[in-house]
Amino acid sequence: MSALLTGTPLAGRVAVVSGASSGIGAATARRLAALGASVAVLARRKDRLDELIAAIEADGGTALAVAVDVTQRAAVADAAALVAERLGPADLVLNNAGVQLISAIEELKVEDWQRQIDLNVTGVMNVIAAFLPQLTTAADAGRPADLINTSSIAATRILEKFSIYSGTKAYISHLTRLMRVELGPRGVRVASIEPGMVDTELPSHVTDPDASALMEGLLHDIAPLQAVDVAETIAFIAASPRHVNLTEITVLPTAQAV
Template sequence: MSQVITTTPLTGRVAVVTGASSGIGEATAERLAQLGAKVAVAARRQENLDALVARITEAGGTALAVALDVTDREAVREAAQRVERELGRVDLVVNNAGVQLISPIEDLKVDDWQRQIDLNVTGVMNVLGAFVPQLIASAADGGPADLITTSSIAATRVLEKFSVYSGTKAYISHFSRLARVELGRKMVRVSAVEPGMVDTELPDHVTDPDASKLMADLLNDIECLSPADVAETIAFIASVPRHVNLTEITILPTAQAV
């Protein structure tokens, strides 16, 4: 019997996407909804979330806006309960919220260091802690279950002035490998997506003039990835058969050399 091909392979699934108010998170939420998933979109900017939910709903999808600071562990736990109550048990988590603040070490921008650690590491762990029980339960019932985290090529590349940011992304990539050892046995797939240069608002957060120029030049000189490119990759990871785990995917613009 030939396999039936569907244009909505995520029908019946419930997803949560953090950092969904812009960029990769926003594009991913829209793509998952297009493919049939009910999507909870989480970020701090309520107005952006409301606009995203409106677009998804107008296109025939189902979405829920959850105003959330992922660094607040109790708020994340409450959000997980709300999503399960209103959309159903979550079986797809896109752990995407993050910030990029680049500067030389000797500038001692310790507040920037801490902000990156709080959001890129602690925030990721808060989301994992809140939603992993739902992922395990979904997998135990025989369905697919995915924990997908947005890392970066900075996790493995040696890039000047990226030291703290790169350190947080290296944590994410390696933690995903270790978590896979435990969660894979429970049929929860764990994946890390490592994009290169993406045309998002993250470069706008960079205050160091040299680093800002470097990123601006890249955006001007080559055809960078779009958020939709990364979103399509995340959607593909979630759409493959349950026994297939695409563990680490690096996505680069063709013209990006480093």
């Protein structure tokens, strides 16, 4: 149990976590549930979601697994309807699904480019489209409402071979700023979390040998963040008083210089 947040400050809230089958998503779902939220977990891998649900329920939490591909707009809309029916309208959304495929731009790995755009951009937009009406309803009723988008330090750092991934994350970070202008006055808090090196399965998606070796080296050369570290930060954003919006948080390992 973290020394930062104790008790059940999220009791009564309904949280949705996309990309919940592993890493930051899975850790955040467990943390939000431990703090009292009912949590809907979204991802394609149903077996992973079932394991996560079992762990949350074993700890006394409430959770719902929804197997869905967030790149499919209609399927995400159906998922949002199911969440509202089973748990109630969502008032906390972690928009977290993403993929990282690193390669030199001149290699023209257009399939990898498209996969990242489909998941990191289109998938993010589909989740927003499906759940934003539930968030604005909560805000209109005077309840906390949070949309938290997972970006990356790659959104602002200039990193070789990260062109497409960094571009998608820059989109997310700037989209978050722009949405805050519209939704903040409505009472919906919009925030982005930008982690540095995290020890998750994401680096394993990298197929370029040089980039893979670089990331593996970083994981061994420094003490990287753990998924639970990022989850704690996300929970802190959500548990803040309703009038407080922690808009952009960069979380780095202490030893990570760039």
